Amino acid sequence: MSKIKIMLTTDIHACIYPYSYATGEWRNCGLSQAAHTIRRLRDENSILIDNGDNLEGSPFAYFHFEKRSDKENSFIKALNMVGYDFFNLGNHDFNHGVKVLQDYMNGLDMPCISANILYRGKPLSKPCHIVEKAGKKIALFGIVTQYIPNWEKPDNIKGFEFLDAFDTAKDIVKQIKEKEKADYIIGVYHGGFEREPMTGLWTEKNTGENEAYRICTKIEGIDVLFTGHQHREMIGTLENTVYLQSAADARQLSYVEIDTETGKITPSLIDVDNIADEDILQTFQEEEDACQKWLDLPLGSTNVDLRIPDEYDARLHKSQVITFLNMVCNDRCGTQLSANALFLRAKGFEKQITMRDLVSTYVFPNTLVVKQIDGKTLKEYLERCAQFWDVENGKIIVEKSNDFPTPQFHNYDMLDGVEYTIKVSNPVGNRIVELTRNGIPVKEDDLFTLCINNYRAAGGSGFEMLAMSKTLKEIQVNVVEIIADYIKKVQVIDFEPVNNIRVVI
Numbered sequence: 001m002s003k004i005k006i007m008l009t010t011d012i013h014a015c016i017y018p019y020s021y022a023t024g025e026w027r028n029c030g031l032s033q034a035a036h037t038i039r040r041l042r043d044e045n046s047i048l049i050d051n052g053d054n055l056e057g058s059p060f061a062y063f064h065f066e067k068r069s070d071k072e073n074s075f076i077k078a079l080n081m082v083g084y085d086f087f088n089l090g091n092h093d094f095n096h097g098v099k100v101l102q103d104y105m106n107g108l109d110m111p112c113i114s115a116n117i118l119y120r121g122k123p124l125s126k127p128c129h130i131v132e133k134a135g136k137k138i139a140l141f142g143i144v145t146q147y148i149p150n151w152e153k154p155d156n157i158k159g160f161e162f163l164d165a166f167d168t169a170k171d172i173v174k175q176i177k178e179k180e181k182a183d184y185i186i187g188v189y190h191g192g193f194e195r196e197p198m199t200g201l202w203t204e205k206n207t208g209e210n211e212a213y214r215i216c217t218k219i220e221g222i223d224v225l226f227t228g229h230q231h232r233e234m235i236g237t238l239e240n241t242v243y244l245q246s247a248a249d250a251r252q253l254s255y256v257e258i259d260t261e262t263g264k265i266t267p268s269l270i271d272v273d274n275i276a277d278e279d280i281l282q283t284f285q286e287e288e289d290a291c292q293k294w295l296d297l298p299l300g301s302t303n304v305d306l307r308i309p310d311e312y313d314a315r316l317h318k319s320q321v322i323t324f325l326n327m328v329c330n331d332r333c334g335t336q337l338s339a340n341a342l343f344l345r346a347k348g349f350e351k352q353i354t355m356r357d358l359v360s361t362y363v364f365p366n367t368l369v370v371k372q373i374d375g376k377t378l379k380e381y382l383e384r385c386a387q388f389w390d391v392e393n394g395k396i397i398v399e400k401s402n403d404f405p406t407p408q409f410h411n412y413d414m415l416d417g418v419e420y421t422i423k424v425s426n427p428v429g430n431r432i433v434e435l436t437r438n439g440i441p442v443k444e445d446d447l448f449t450l451c452i453n454n455y456r457a458a459g460g461s462g463f464e465m466l467a468m469s470k471t472l473k474e475i476q477v478n479v480v481e482i483i484a485d486y487i488k489k490v491q492v493i494d495f496e497p498v499n500n501i502r503v504v505i
Contacts, residue, residue: 002045002134002135002260002261003045003134003257003258003259003260004045004046004047004133004134004136004138004184004257004258004260005041005042005043005045005046005047005255005256005257006046006047006049006186006224006226006255006256006258007038007041007042007046007047007048007049007253007254007255008048008049008050008051008188008226008244008246008253008254008255009031009034009049009050009051009246009250009253009254010050010051010052010053010090010190010226010227010228010229010245010246010248010254011051011052011053011057011090011228011229011231011248011249012031012034012050012053012054012057012248012249012250013053013054013056013057013058013061013092013248013249014054014055014056014057014058014060014061014064014075015029015030015031015057015058015060015249015250016030016031016032016058016060016074016075016078016280016284016288017030017032017060017276017281017284017288018030018032018033018276021058021059021060021295021356021359021360022345022347022356022360023347027249027251028251028271028272028274029249029250029251029272030249030250030272030276031078031079031082031250031280032276032277032280032281033250033272033273033274033275033276033277034082034250034253034272035081035082035276035277035280036272036273036275036276036277037253037270037272037273038082038253039277040273041253041255041270044133045133045134046133047085047086047131047133047138047140048082048083048084048085048086049084049085049086049087049088049113049140049188049226050079050084050086050087050088051088051090051142051188051189051190051226051227051228052087052088052089052090052091052092052093052114052144052190052228053090053091053092053093053190053228053229053248054075054079054090054093054104055075055092055093055095055096055100055101055104056092056093056095056096056364056365057092057249057363059291059295059356059359059360060074060287060288060291061075062359062365062480063287063290063291063294063295064287064291065096065100065365066478066480066481067290067294068287068290069100071287073100073103073104073107074284074287075104076103076104076107076108077283077284078280078283078284079108079110080107080108080109081279081280081283082280083109084108084110085110085131086110086111086112086113086129086140086142086188087108087110087111087112087113088112088113088114088142088143088144088188088189088190089101089105089112089114089117089124089144089190090144090190090228090229091144091145091147091148091151091152091190091229094148094152094156094157094160095152095156095365096156096365097155097156098155098156098157098158098159098160105124111125111129112124112125112142113125113129113140113141113142113188114142114143114144114190115127115128115141115142115143115168115172116143116144116146116162116163116164116165116168116169117144117160117161117162117163118160118161118162118163119159119160119161120159121161125142127141127171127172127175128140128141128172128175128176128180129141130180130182134260135260136183136184136258136260137180137181137182137183137184138182138183138184138185138186139176139180139182139184139185139186140186140188141169141172141173141176141185141186141187141188142187142188142189142190143165143168143169143187143188143189143190143191144162144165144189144190144191145165145189145190145191145208145209145210145211145229146162146163146164146165146208147162147207147208147209147460148162149162150207150209150458150459150460151455151458151460152458153367153454153458164208165189165191165208165211165215166211166214166215166218166219169187169189169215169219169222170218170219173185173187173219173220173221173222176221177221184223184224184258185221185222185223185224186222186223186224186226187215187222187224187225187226188225188226189211189212189215189225189226189227189228190228190229191209191210191211191212191227191228191229192210192212192227192228192229192230192232192245192405192406193210193212193213193227193230193232193234193245193405194206194209194210194211194212194213194214195213196405197213197216197234197236197238197243198236200213203401203404203405204401204405204406205462210229210230212225212227212243213238215241216238216239216241216243217238217239220239220240222241223241223242223265224241224242224243224244224256224265224267225241225242225243225244226243226244226245226254227243227244227245228245228246230245230405230406231247231248231406231407232245232247232405232406233245233246233247233252233269235267235268235269242256242265242267243267244256244267244269246269247269250272251271251272252269252270252271252272253269253270253272254267254269255267255268255269255270256268294355295354295355295356295359296354296355296356297354297355298352298353298354299353299354299355299358299484299487299488300353300487300488300490300491300492300493301351301352301353301491301492301493302324302349302351302353302492302493302494303492303493303494304320304324304493304494304495304497305320306319306320306321306324306348306349306493307321307347307348307349307350308321308342308346308347308348308361311342311344311345311346311409312398314342314346314348315342315388315398315409315412315414316396316503317499317503318414318499318500318501319342319348320497320498321342321346321348321349321361322340322342322414322416323416323495323497323498324349324493324495325338325340325362325483326338326339326340326414326415326416326417326451327416327495328482328483328486329368329451329479329482330416330417330451331486332368332451332475332482332486333368333370333449333451333473333475334449335370335417335448335449335450335451336417336437336448336449336450337378337415337416337417337418337448337449337450337451338415338416338417338450338451338452339413339414339415339416339450339451339452339456340413340414340453341409341410341411341412341413341414342409342412342414343361343362343363343364343409343410344363344407344409344410345363346360346361346362346363347360347361348361349361353487353493355480355484358480358483358484359480362479362480362483364410364453364455364479365478365480366453366454366455366478366479367453367454367474367475367476367477367478367479368451368452368453368454368474368475368477368479368482369451369452369453369454369456369457369471369473369474369475370449370450370451370471370472370473370474370475371449371450371452371457371466371469371470371471371472372447372448372449372450372469372470372471372472373447373448373450373465373466373469374444374445374446374447374448375435375442375443375444375445375446375447375448376444376445377465377466377469378418378435378442378446378448378450379432379435379442379444380465381413381463381465381466382415382420382422382432382435383428383429383430383431383432384462384463384465385411385412385413385414385415385422386422386424386428386431386432387399387402387428387431387462388402388408388411388412389422389424389503390424391424391425391505394505396424396503396504396505408461410455411461411462411463413452413456414501415500415501416498416500417437417448418435418436418437418442418500419434419435419436419437419439419500419501420432420434420435420436420500420501420502421433421434421501421502421503421504422501422502422503422504423504423505424503424504424505425505434502449472450469452466453479454474457471
């Protein structure tokens with residue numbers, strides 16, 4: 001009895017080594033461990049696919065692109081060593097610009113399957129790829145969330161066009177049925193579910209960022225849909241389509257077995273072996289050692305407690321690490337207001353600050369943008385931030401859609417330069433009950449300069465009011481570098497804590 005095996009990784013996020021860069025603790029994750037698992041399972045009837053988001057997300061990636069951009073791309077080499085058959089692109093693969101992405105695509109030894117992306121008017125991939133395994137004909141196609149322009153810096157996607165993912169999938173499946181007569185149709189989507197599969201209830205706003213539920217229920221004929229982007233662990237069947245989504249950082253494989261005699265499709269999520277592939281570890285050890293040395297470089301010290309022992313409390317009561325980040329951004333941009341979010345699993349800064357503290361706290365490759373906003377827009381902005389909270393059983397909690405199915409903690413900005421109160425029990429849109437600057441109420445026609453990151457300035461996730469505001473300046477320097485330069489300049493961080501935000505029931 002022959003079985004076809006389809007294995008997929010998704011959202012590896014430049015995680016090659018199996019440990020936490022923040023703590024040094026061993027973690028069951030990383031491409032080195034996934035490679036060992038893949039080699040154990042692989043045979044002549046296997047297909048191996050990567051579903052994107054490989055070029056951003058770890059300190060190793062930050063070190064490579066900021067300090068060794070003139071060297072061979074480690075992530076090309078790593079994927080080629082594992083021996084993938086196909087790759088799809090993810091939204092974060094565009095973070096480093098067109099040239100890095102082109103070099104990445106040209107350097108990989110396997111074809112791209114991102115069928116809904118055009119570059120200079122030409123598709124990156126043919127509509128589908130035909131693979132014959134165990135005497136069966138498999139039609140494979142890939143699509144990527146079309147929401148990328150809502151996040152990415154325009155220069156990083158110059159020349160690219162993102163077609164509607166659902167429409168592309170629908171057209172491709174129709175073509176496969178009419179022309180290919182495939183035994184199985186396999187979809188690979190760097191996107192996730194906009195509704196809960198079991199109930200059909202919406203789990204997020206209908207923006208088009210995630211459309212897996214719609215694809216499964218409205219496009220007939222897809223036997224398996226591999227998904228990603230949301231960092232969820234999901235498996236099931238919806239309207240005759242088997243769907244899977246495995247954990248990020250290469251902690252799991254999405255795995256499907258097809259029994260060629262019965263046609264039965266058996267999906268599973270396989271935790272990667274707690275054994276790393278020694279060839280991969282040794283290949284990148286020199287760069288990894290240099291990265292670790294760089295991470296432990298001392299930058300300065302702080303007399304203010306900038307640690308994050310409790311993320312919930314750090315947001316509810318505005319940790320002073322946010323005050324510090326806003327202070328740095330104001331210093332660099334010369335603005336009146338500044339805003340930052342506390343990213344998921346941010347560790348804050350120890351008394352003796354190192355680069356490890358920085359990249360474990362500010363985890364995205366953002367740059368800074370200066371906007372001009374009026375008082376009316378400022379209030380709209382703060383009202384959007386206030387949606388992060390909710391009240392349950394007399395306690396302030398994180399509003400559920402901000403925590404599930406995908407954590408959205410990066411969408412709760414905390415501003416410095418004004419004083420404001422969020423009354424969570426008020427209706428959405430009416431939660432900012434006090435808004436002053438230096439004790440004086442803010443008027444709708446007051447004008448301010450505001451420093452935010454480029455992701456927020458693009459307006460995604462309901463921050464359109466910022467995208468529509470006038471851009472005064474763009475600082476094309478990585479925020480981590482800006483923070484590091486500031487610390488090296490002042491050497492000792494010392495300021496009076498600023499408690500300008502009240503979150504009340």
